[in-house]
Amino acid sequence: MRRRPGIGGLQKAAAARDQYRLLGENVAKLRTDMMKEQLATFKSQLEEFARKHKNDIRKNPAFRAQFHEMCAKVGVDPLASNKGFWAELLGIGDFYYELGVQIIEVCMLTRSVNGGLISLQELCNHIRQRRKKDREAVTEDDCLRAISKLKVLGSGFEVITIGKKKLVRSVPTELNKDHNQILELAQGQGFVTVEEVQRRLSWTSGRVIDALETLLEEGLAMIDNGSKDGKCQYWFPCVSSVYSFVGSET
Numbered sequence: 001m002r003r004r005p006g007i008g009g010l011q012k013a014a015a016a017r018d019q020y021r022l023l024g025e026n027v028a029k030l031r032t033d034m035m036k037e038q039l040a041t042f043k044s045q046l047e048e049f050a051r052k053h054k055n056d057i058r059k060n061p062a063f064r065a066q067f068h069e070m071c072a073k074v075g076v077d078p079l080a081s082n083k084g085f086w087a088e089l090l091g092i093g094d095f096y097y098e099l100g101v102q103i104i105e106v107c108m109l110t111r112s113v114n115g116g117l118i119s120l121q122e123l124c125n126h127i128r129q130r131r132k133k134d135r136e137a138v139t140e141d142d143c144l145r146a147i148s149k150l151k152v153l154g155s156g157f158e159v160i161t162i163g164k165k166k167l168v169r170s171v172p173t174e175l176n177k178d179h180n181q182i183l184e185l186a187q188g189q190g191f192v193t194v195e196e197v198q199r200r201l202s203w204t205s206g207r208v209i210d211a212l213e214t215l216l217e218e219g220l221a222m223i224d225n226g227s228k229d230g231k232c233q234y235w236f237p238c239v240s241s242v243y244s245f246v247g248s249e250t
Contacts, residue, residue, distance in 0.1 A: 107170035114237040115219030116171030190240030
């Protein structure tokens, strides 16, 4: 007959468990302390790197993007405050603040044409046109970072992806799946027809017309009744290069 462990055995087992638990906590604390020390060292090296390459970070877009990646890996956000260490060291907060203002201006100037939805590429082209005399080049990555900071304004600024395009939305318009599919379809030539949407997406005419009418009401589409084949074309400035010149000289 197998003997059950006595009180002494239970006490020894409990003591052993406590020792293993304490050992595990000590190992975890050592690892945490080591990671904190390594992180502090890396942040210090990052600051030294930023001081050394200050001009490259401000003027070279590729170098600036790599710097942001390095910061992200150690949990540093150079754009978190306009008055912080990074802003004082690099002036990088001012760079993105000015870029954010220009993004708002472009979105407002083109809103009457595109309904508040503009492709990221077109937005960047407008910004570059405005900053021709500025030595600090602007990339799509810079625009994305600036837009991410505009969200705090609660003004509806956000980036959405439809098909292969990134679009910047500056008005609180809600697009459903049908709207997104039509916009993706329009990326080919800048416009769609009711017949094309019916054929390509296998929708009923009622569904197509309902979605297109909503896009018209939101100011995201324009109608062209002058096509040679007589079919009504629905143009979308946010995915069409035909309207990309609007506001570029302002």
